Amino acid sequence: MKLFDRVLNPREIRRRLGLNQEQFWTQIGVTQSGGSRYESGREMPKPVRELLRLVHVEQIDLSQVKRVDFEIISYLKESHPDLYRSLRRAVRTKHRRPEGEDSSLSDEALIHSHESETDEVTGSD
Secondary structure, three states, X not given: OOOOOOOOXXXXXXXXXXXOXXXXXXXXXXXXXXXXXXXXXXXXXXXHHHHHHHHHHOOOOHHHOXXXXXXXXXXXXXXXXXXXXXXXXXXXXXXXXXXOOOOOOOHHHHHHHHHHHHHHHHOOO
């Protein structure tokens, strides 16, 4: 089970991360006083909830995400769904392996794996 699967309370998420209110809330563009109100039960707008989920639950560094990343994902899903599924499985497998195990799978290996799967389906050699 993920650390935050059952945690819906932003205060609990913040405490589990070991952050004070200012550290926690400013990472998603909310003032400490605004965050305090949300922790006290005030309803969070959906954009704030989504930012909280992305940054503090999914651990995504938003400063590294670019529009082109979403365009690439969309293109890959539409144009090469088998490769997309293979990459997604590889990433999920990597996250499930115990620490210390080599879970890296090179891009080349993924591409060759995808080509093999495609060859099997199309009958190509």
